[in-house]
Every structure is written in structure tokens, then in C-alpha cells.
Amino acid sequence: MTRRLPVNFILGAVLVALVVGTAALSLVWTPHDATQMAISNKFAAPSATHWLGTDQLGRDVLSQLMAGARNSMAVALVAVLLGGSVGVALGLLASALGGWVEDGVMRLADLGFAFPALLFAIMLAAVFGPSLTNAVLAIAFINIPVFARVTRGAANQVWTLDYVLAARAAGMNRFAISRDHILPNIAAAIIVQATIEFAVAILAEAALSYLGLGAQPPASSWGRLLSEAQTLMYIAPQLAIYPGLCIVVAVVGFGLLGDGLRDMSDPRLSRER
Amino acid sequence: MFQLADFSVSFGTATALRRATLDIRQGDRLGIVGESGSGKTMLALALMGMAPDAAKIGGRLTIDGQDMTHASERTWQQMRARRVAMIFQEPMSALNPLRRIGDTMMEPLIVHEGLSRAQAQARVLALFEEVGIPDPAARLRMFPHELSGGQRQRVLIALALACNPALLIADEPTTALDANVALRITDLLVRLARERGMALVFITHDLAAVARTTKDIVVMYGGDMIERGPTAQVLAAPAHPYTQGLLAARPDPTVPPRDATGKRRRLPTLPGTVPPLAALPQGCRFSGRCSVELPQCAGTRPTDHAVDPDRSAACHLLGAAP
Amino acid sequence: MWYFIFRRTAGFVATLFVVSAVVFSVMNILPGDPALTILGLDATDDALAALREQLGLNQPVLARYVSWVWNALQGDFGISHSFRVPVSELIAERLPMTVSLAVAGMIFTLVIALSLGIGAAARHRKVGDWGVMFISQIGIAVPAFWLSMLLVLLFAVKLRWLPPGGFAGWSDPVAAMRSLVLPTIALGVVQSAVLARVTRSSALEVMRQDFVRTARASGLSRRRVLWRHVLPNALVPIVTIVGMQFAALVTGTIVIENVFYLPGLGRLIFQSISNRDLPTVQALVMLFAAIVVTANFVVDLLYVVIDPRLKART
Ligand SMILES: Nc1ncnc2c1ncn2[C@@H]1O[C@H](COP(=O)(O)OP(=O)(O)O)[C@@H](O)[C@H]1O
Ligand code: SF4
Numbered sequence: 001m002t003r004r005l006p007v008n009f010i011l012g013a014v015l016v017a018l019v020v021g022t023a024a025l026s027l028v029w030t031p032h033d034a035t036q037m038a039i040s041n042k043f044a045a046p047s048a049t050h051w052l053g054t055d056q057l058g059r060d061v062l063s064q065l066m067a068g069a070r071n072s073m074a075v076a077l078v079a080v081l082l083g084g085s086v087g088v089a090l091g092l093l094a095s096a097l098g099g100w101v102e103d104g105v106m107r108l109a110d111l112g113f114a115f116p117a118l119l120f121a122i123m124l125a126a127v128f129g130p131s132l133t134n135a136v137l138a139i140a141f142i143n144i145p146v147f148a149r150v151t152r153g154a155a156n157q158v159w160t161l162d163y164v165l166a167a168r169a170a171g172m173n174r175f176a177i178s179r180d181h182i183l184p185n186i187a188a189a190i191i192v193q194a195t196i197e198f199a200v201a202i203l204a205e206a207a208l209s210y211l212g213l214g215a216q217p218p219a220s221s222w223g224r225l226l227s228e229a230q231t232l233m234y235i236a237p238q239l240a241i242y243p244g245l246c247i248v249v250a251v252v253g254f255g256l257l258g259d260g261l262r263d264m265s266d267p268r269l270s271r272e273r
Numbered sequence: 274m275f276q277l278a279d280f281s282v283s284f285g286t287a288t289a290l291r292r293a294t295l296d297i298r299q300g301d302r303l304g305i306v307g308e309s310g311s312g313k314t315m316l317a318l319a320l321m322g323m324a325p326d327a328a329k330i331g332g333r334l335t336i337d338g339q340d341m342t343h344a345s346e347r348t349w350q351q352m353r354a355r356r357v358a359m360i361f362q363e364p365m366s367a368l369n370p371l372r373r374i375g376d377t378m379m380e381p382l383i384v385h386e387g388l389s390r391a392q393a394q395a396r397v398l399a400l401f402e403e404v405g406i407p408d409p410a411a412r413l414r415m416f417p418h419e420l421s422g423g424q425r426q427r428v429l430i431a432l433a434l435a436c437n438p439a440l441l442i443a444d445e446p447t448t449a450l451d452a453n454v455a456l457r458i459t460d461l462l463v464r465l466a467r468e469r470g471m472a473l474v475f476i477t478h479d480l481a482a483v484a485r486t487t488k489d490i491v492v493m494y495g496g497d498m499i500e501r502g503p504t505a506q507v508l509a510a511p512a513h514p515y516t517q518g519l520l521a522a523r524p525d526p527t528v529p530p531r532d533a534t535g536k537r538r539r540l541p542t543l544p545g546t547v548p549p550l551a552a553l554p555q556g557c558r559f560s561g562r563c564s565v566e567l568p569q570c571a572g573t574r575p576t577d578h579a580v581d582p583d584r585s586a587a588c589h590l591l592g593a594a595p
Numbered sequence: 596m597w598y599f600i601f602r603r604t605a606g607f608v609a610t611l612f613v614v615s616a617v618v619f620s621v622m623n624i625l626p627g628d629p630a631l632t633i634l635g636l637d638a639t640d641d642a643l644a645a646l647r648e649q650l651g652l653n654q655p656v657l658a659r660y661v662s663w664v665w666n667a668l669q670g671d672f673g674i675s676h677s678f679r680v681p682v683s684e685l686i687a688e689r690l691p692m693t694v695s696l697a698v699a700g701m702i703f704t705l706v707i708a709l710s711l712g713i714g715a716a717a718r719h720r721k722v723g724d725w726g727v728m729f730i731s732q733i734g735i736a737v738p739a740f741w742l743s744m745l746l747v748l749l750f751a752v753k754l755r756w757l758p759p760g761g762f763a764g765w766s767d768p769v770a771a772m773r774s775l776v777l778p779t780i781a782l783g784v785v786q787s788a789v790l791a792r793v794t795r796s797s798a799l800e801v802m803r804q805d806f807v808r809t810a811r812a813s814g815l816s817r818r819r820v821l822w823r824h825v826l827p828n829a830l831v832p833i834v835t836i837v838g839m840q841f842a843a844l845v846t847g848t849i850v851i852e853n854v855f856y857l858p859g860l861g862r863l864i865f866q867s868i869s870n871r872d873l874p875t876v877q878a879l880v881m882l883f884a885a886i887v888v889t890a891n892f893v894v895d896l897l898y899v900v901i902d903p904r905l906k907a908r909t
């Protein structure tokens with residue numbers, strides 16, 4: 001095909017590469033230890049050793065942001081994989097069996113929308129105490145109905161295709177058909193959704209960590225860095241800027257990438273959006 | 274009243290209307306015929322000042338002597354409804370589904386003529402009476418989906434007539450209706466034009482309908498006006514090869530316009546298909562499909578040649594003849 | 596139509612019950628001893644036993660659920676441990692704050708999104724359109740709490756035009772409005788960005804329809820066509836989104852109230868979490884979930900009112 005790549009795909013891919021690359025790099029190298037304090041050197045201005053300066057405890061801001069990228073990516077990845085696989089499995093099941101199973105799964109999915117990630121995280125935090133694990137579980141949970149819907153909608157279309165009907169006529173079992181024919185066919189739609197949900201998960205993690213329901217000290221998370229910065233807003237406003245920018249770049253990146261992927265997989269959808 | 278001189282509408286390299294010339298006077302009843310995509314709707318929209326924003330317009334359009342070629346939207350708003358009005362092909366979708374018929378009908382009267390709601394309502398009832406809508410008072414409170422296609426088309430006609438336009442353009446007003454209803458709508462339009470002394474431009478590809486309704490005819494192909502003259506004469510003895518082909522390809526009147534599944538049948542066409550706009554030949558638009566075709570046809574645009582004192586056709590064949 | 600309304604109402608009530616069951620299960624059945632959670636690890640056995648008795652933990656789970664729902668239906672959510680007053684009193688005290696904020700956020704969202712969305716559609720493929728699309732893309736990605744901080748930095752810290760937080764009630768309406776300005780913007784921006792995009796595409800869809808051409812052919816101005824004909828039709832699909840958005844705004848207040856130190860239900864939830872005040876958390880989570888479900892239910896009913904075609908069909 002000679003069609004040009006959509007602009008949103010290119011821009012999204014560049015931003016995502018930047019964020020993922022930074023997160024990967026932070027696994028092996030950060031300019032300084034992100035958690036190492038040096039009170040004597042607090043609120044240092046940007047310099048050759050501390051490119052973005054230091055925070056209220058003398059920690060290197062850039063190193064913390066890089067560690068935050070890693071944290072963000074890890075949380076989003078685990079949460080989307082977890083919620084996504086449960087959701088996809090439920091969606092496939094609903095589509096394969098139809099009837100009351102399908103109705104039941106979709107009703108449950110409707111119900112899922114009554115619990116935004118925040119409410120779920122609040123319940124978990126109240127019972128078990130706040131932790132990053134609870135935040136991941138809460139974000140994974142809200143992904144289940146999203147993926148169940150997308151999967152079931154796409155799968156229902158594939159079930160009506162000729163060769164699927166042929167496979168059924170040949171006596172192939174519904175679950176085998178789901179695995180061998182349906183899933184590969186709807187993979188594109190699922191990947192598009194996963195990319196978009198990745199962006200949502202990054203936002204949710206940041207919000208939960210900001211509220212103290214996610215990453216706990218001394219772990220570096222963009223959301224937590226912001227909640228620390230808030231109390232210092234009069235002294236060191238710059239600390240409130242960088243983590244937010246990181247979040248926006250990551251979220252815009254995955255959002256654009258998802259839009260671009262969708263435009264590429266189904267140009268009809270994109271035309272007038 | 275309405276004059277087009279060398280009027281063109283183009284989108285980049287695609288020319289939807291090429292150097293159209295037309296003069297519409299009071300009391301005229303003019304038929305425009307041609308296959309789909311020949312530019313009939315574009316011509317109508319141009320007369321309403323409603324050509325798409327992307328279109329480039331050339332030539333000259335005057336209304337009552339006023340140059341409207343590049344008139345502002347505001348100027349056009351004053352013309353529409355009051356000097357020129359239009360009804361469209363699909364009565365099903367041409368009315369706002371969320372508004373009661375009465376509100377839709379009264380809106381232009383209130384906006385243009387500053388009538389009160391009560392005055393506007395009285396006018397609407399009279400209009401409904403005039404276009405033959407039974408039980409007008411009850412219709413006012415109805416929503417479009419509660420009316421049949423024929424009734425909706427009557428409502429649209431009444432809406433177009435609301436501010437007493439001097440010219441009414443009907444763009445394939447009956448294509449979406451079944452034959453009986455279509456016949457009654459066509460006759461209604463003629464009656465209204467006669468009674469009101471209003472000019473009528475009747476766009477269609479139904480040659481029988483043109484014969485019933487109009488005094489004059491313009492045949493269009495690929496954005497060109499290729500033949501014109503008194504309807505009866507042109508249909509009886511077409512001069513242009515395209516018009517001849519069109520008449521020969523006339524549908525069998527015993528075949529209903531919709532097939533068993535309710536889908537409209539493909540319109541009768543000549544052998545071959547209309548090429549896309551941008552791919553049309555520069556000279557005679559019909560060259561390539563024409564069964565006669567002279568060497569100069571593809572490259573040189575044929576000019577109008579008089580056939581009779583009041584008839585002309587744009588074909589090199591006629592220029593070549595002594 | 597009545598059948599439709601009846602079915603939706605039945606579904607709504609059923610959903611509320613299932614939601615209450617979920618909330619109750621998560622808060623009560625999951626492993627963990629609420630008494631221990633509340634009193635902490637160093638509590639004496641006697642104290643734990645007494646608290647279990649008071650919470651009714653010795654009764655069967657089902658009985659506790661039924662009595663919780665039964666009492667809640669009568670407006671009794673139990674006693675807050677930390678505040679030592681009925682939870683319903685706490686809620687009544689703070690509800691006006693949260694409702695004011697959510698409603699202000701909704702108004703802000705509607706005004707901004709509908710004007711931007713319709714404006715962009717009217718300038719389809721022109722600079723204004725691209726501008727709106729670009730700004731909304733950013734708006735969707737900006738976390739509300741960070742936007743709050745930026746707003747405070749600019750308007751409270753730097754310019755000193757507006758208070759950085761707090762809310763002293765409606766007794767001084769001017770002061771109340773001033774304290775609500777920044778929270779409202781912070782709360783509404785994301786939803787406005789989403790809704791502006793939906794409005795734009797919905798309006799573009801409508802503008803392609805024949806009746807819009809009819810309206811223009813009747814000599815109506817572009818403005819009039821846009822606001823009187825296009826907008827009402829574009830609203831039909833928008834209404835669903837608005838329902839979800841109101842729900843999102845209500846839960847969004849939880850975050851915003853914590854950023855701006857506003858004494859509403861969102862602050863209360865967090866105070867209750869740190870005070871390990873489980874009955875209060877349970878009541879508040881249920882309340883928020885109920886608001887979300889109710890918003891979606893109301894939207895379903897609104898549909899019938901807006902679209903006369905539905906009235907006939909259902
Ligand atoms: N916005 C547009 N951009 C490009 N081409 C257009 C546009 N609108 C109409 N056209 C072209 O103008 C030609 C004339 O169309 P139309 O006037 O609707 O034909 P008719 O009414 O005779 O069927 C068609 O070939 C159509 O593709
Ligand atoms: S000008 Fe030539 S091609 Fe065109 S109709 Fe006449 S003979 Fe045919």
C-alpha cells in the first residue's frame with residue numbers, strides 16, 4: 001500500500017518511543033540514584049550534574065522522572081494486560097455461547113461502568129490499606145468491561161463470516177473456533193483499544209498515586225511527585241511542572257498512537273472524526 | 274429575472290458546471306434533464322447561492338439585474354425563499370425530524386416577513402390548503418415521521434412557497450415517490466406555477482414528466498448544457514446524439530420504478546457509463562461514448578448551433594452540416 | 596413508551612441492588628477483619644470483640660447486608676467511628692459542596708463544549724476546526740489535579756486573583772463563587788474536551804443531512820440553522836455522553852476537593868480512609884456509585900423526551 005501513514009500515528013509513535021525508551025533506560029541507568037537524598041543540596045537549580053535540579057530532599061529530579069516513567073509503564077502494562085485478558089476472555093465467551101451467557105456478561109459489563117477506577121481503589125484502600133498493588137487491581141478492574149464489550153462486538157461480526165460458518169459446519173468446537181479464527185481476526189481492534197486504555201491507565205495511576213492510593217514512598221511516581229510538589233508550590237513551583245508534563249506527553253502519545261492505529265486498521269472510522 | 278452567462282462551477286480540475294447560459298423569465302416552465310452526475314443539482318444549488326464552499330465559481334449570475342455571482346451569504350439569505358425557492362429529491366429526510374411541521378413551516382415567515390405566530394399560522398393553513406394537504410390544522414402539530422412521503426413532499430412545496438418566490442426549483446421532486454403520487458405532485462407543481470405566475474425549473478430524468486410539465490427543456494451532460502428548445506419539439510426530434518440516445522434508452526413505462534425489494538431500479542442509461550468528472554474529455558463531454566464522433570470532438574468544445582429559430586444544440590455534427 | 600420507561604426503571608432498581616451487593620461484598624467479605632482495620636494491630640482483644648459486636652460482625656453476612664440496605668433506604672448509614680455522629684449527618688453537611696461543584700462543572704462543560712464543538716463543525720477543515728481538535732487532544736490528556744495546581748500557581752500564587760483553596764459556604768455568595776472558579780475549571784476541562792469532540796462529530800453528521808439544506812434554502816442564516824436545526828439534532832447522541840460525563844464529574848469532585856481543600860464528600864472519603872472509618876467509606880462509595888447509575892438512568896429517560904421518533908417506536 002502506498003497510503004501515507006496517518007500524522008497522528010507518526011506523532012504518537014515518536015512520543016511513545018520517547019517515554020518507553022526513557023522507562024527502559026531507567027532500568028539500567030539514571031543520572032543519579034532516584035531515591036538518594038542530599039539535604040544540603042535541596043532545591044538546586046538545573047546544572048551540569050543535575051540537569052533539572054533537585055527537590056526538597058536534594059534528590060535528582062531528572063532521575064526521579066525517569067524512574068516515574070518506569071513505574072507508569074509498569075503499572076499501565078500490568079493493569080491493561082490483566083484487565084484486558086479477563087475482558088477479552090469474557091467477550092469471546094459471550095460471543096461464542098450467545099444466549100443468556102452473552103446477556104449476563106454484557107449486564108455485568110454495564111455494571112462495571114458504575115465503578116470508576118477511583119471508587120474501586122478507594123474501597124480496596126479502605127479495606128487493605130493503600131498500595132500500588134491495589135491501584136493496579138482497580139485499574140485492571142475497570143478495563144474488564146471495556147475489553148469485554150469491544151471483543152464481543154467485534155467477535156459477533158466475525159462469527160457471521162463464511163469461513164467461520166464453514167468451520168462450524170465442519171463440527172469444529174466453539175472454543176477452538178474462538179481461538180483459531182475469531183481472536184486473530186479481532187486482534188487489531190483489541191490492540192487499538194489496548195493502546196488507548198494504556199493512556200487511560202497512565203492517567204488513572206497518576207491520579208491514584210497523587211491521592212496517596214497508589215505508589216507509596218519512596219517509590220517514584222509522577223503522581224506522587226506532584227502531590228509532594230503541591231505543598232511546596234510557593235517555594236519551588238518548578239517541581240510541579242515537570243511531572244505533569246511527563247504525564248501529558250505519555251498520555252497524548254498513547255492516545256494519538258491508538259487513534260492512528262485505528263485509522264490504519266479501518267480508514268472508514270477515521271474520516272470525519 | 275434569472276440569468277446565467279458562461280457560468281461555471283469547478284472543484285480543482287473537476288468542472289461540475291461548464292459555461293452554462295440560461296435565461297429564466299416570469300411564467301417560464303423549464304425542464305432540466307440528464308443522467309445522474311450531469312450537474313443538474315449543481316445548477317440548482319448555484320441558482321440558490323448554495324454551491325459547496327469548496328467550489329470555484331466563474332462567469333456571471335444575475336437576479337433581477339443584480340449581480341449575484343459572488344454575493345455574500347447575507348445577500349443570498351434575502352433572495353432565498355423570497356425570490357427563489359427549492360424543493361429537494363428526498364422528502365423523507367428533508368424535514369427536521371425533531372420539529373413539529375407547524376414550527377418548520379412558520380419559521381421562514383416569522384424570520385423573513387416578521388409575522389406574529391398567529392399570522393404565520395394562518396398563512397401556513399392557507400398554504401396547506403393550496404397544496405392539497407387534508408386536515409391542515411392537525412398536521413401542524415405532527416412530526417415529519419408521522420406523514421407519508423407524498424404528504425411530506427407537499428409540506429416541502431408549501432414551505433418553498435411560503436414567501437411567494439418568483440422562481441421555484443424542483444430537483445427530482447418525484448424520484449422518491451411511487452408513480453401515482455408522483456403524477457399528482459407533478460400536476461400540483463404545474464397548477465401552482467400557473468396560478469401564481471411563478472417560474473418553475475423542473476429537474477428530472479423522467480422524460481414523460483418533463484413532457485407533461487414544461488414548456489422548454491435543457492438537456493445536460495457532464496456539466497454542459499448540450500441541447501435546448503421547446504420541450505415538445507426537442508423530444509419529438511432531438512438534434513444532439515446524446516438526447517437521441519437518451520430518448521432511445523427510455524424506460525419501459527410498464528416497469529415500476531422500484532423492484533420487488535423496494536430498491537429503486539437503476540436509472541436508464543445509454544451504453545457505457547458517465548466517466549468521473551475529472552476524467553471527462555476537454556472537448557465535447559460526450560465524445561468517447563458518442564456513436565457518431567468526429568475527429569475534432571474530443572479536443573474542441575462544440576458551440577451552440579441553431580437547429581430552429583428557438584432551438585439549439587452543442588454538437589460538431591450540426592456545425593459541419595451546411 | 597410506557598413499557599420502555601417501566602423496563603428501564605426496573606433495570607435501574609435492579610442495578611442499584613447489584614451495586615450495593617458489590618460494595619457490601621468488597622467492604623465486608625474480602626479477607627480481613629474490619630475491627631482490626633479500624634482499631635489497628637495494637638488493639639486489645641476486648642476492644643476488638645466489643646467493636647465486632649457493635650458492627651454486628653457476629654451476625655451472618657446476609658443478615659448484615661439486608662439490614663444495611665434496609666437502613667440505608669431509610670437514610671440511616673450507621674454511625675461514623677471517627678466523627679462519632681451518624682454518617683447521614685456527615686453526608687448532609689457536605690453534600691451541598693459536592694453538588695455545587697459538580698453542577699458548576701457540568702454547566703462549564705456544556706457551555707464550553709457545545710460552543711467549541713459546534714464552532715469547530717461550522718469551520719470544518721479550517722483553522723478554527725484544527726485549533727479546537729488540537730486543544731481538546733491536550734485537554735483530554737491533562738490530569739485534572741495537575742491542571743488544578745497550574746491554575747493555583749497562576750491565578751492564586753502569581754496573580755493573586757482567586758483563592759488557592761477552601762470554601763466557606765454560600766452565606767457569602769461572592770466569596771463562594773470566587774472559591775469555585777478554579778475548581779470548576781479544573782474539573783470541567785477534561786470533560787469539555789471530550790464533549791467538544793463528540794459534539795463536533797455529531798454536528799458534522801447532522802450537517803450532511805438533507806433538512807439542513809432545506810433550512811438554508813428557506814433563507815435562514817447560517818447561525819440560525821446551526822443553533823436551531825443542527826444543534827438539537829446533534830444533541831440526541833450527545834445526551835448519552837453527557838450522562839456518563841455527569842457521573843465522571845461527580846467522581847471527579849473527589850480528586851478536585853482534595854486538591855483545593857474543599858469540605859465536600861470527596862474530602863470526607865479520604866478523611867475516612869485515613870481514619871479507617873469503614874462504615875463511612877462504604878456509605879460514600881455506595882452514594883457515588885448510585886449517582887453514577889442514576890445519571891445514566893436519567894439519560895435513558897431523557898432520550899424519550901428529546902426524540903419524538905423514539906416516543907412512537909418504543
Ligand atoms: N463538493 C463536491 N466536490 C467535488 N465534486 C462534487 C461536489 N459536489 C458535487 N460534485 C460533482 O458534481 C457533479 C454534478 O453532480 P450533480 O449536480 O449532483 O448531478 P445530478 O444532480 O445531475 O445528478 C457530480 O459528478 C458530483 O460528483
Ligand atoms: S460533438 Fe462529437 S462527440 Fe459530441 S455529440 Fe457531437 S458528434 Fe458526438
Ligand SMILES: [Mg+2]
Pocket residue numbers: 310313314444445
Ligand atoms: Mg441530483
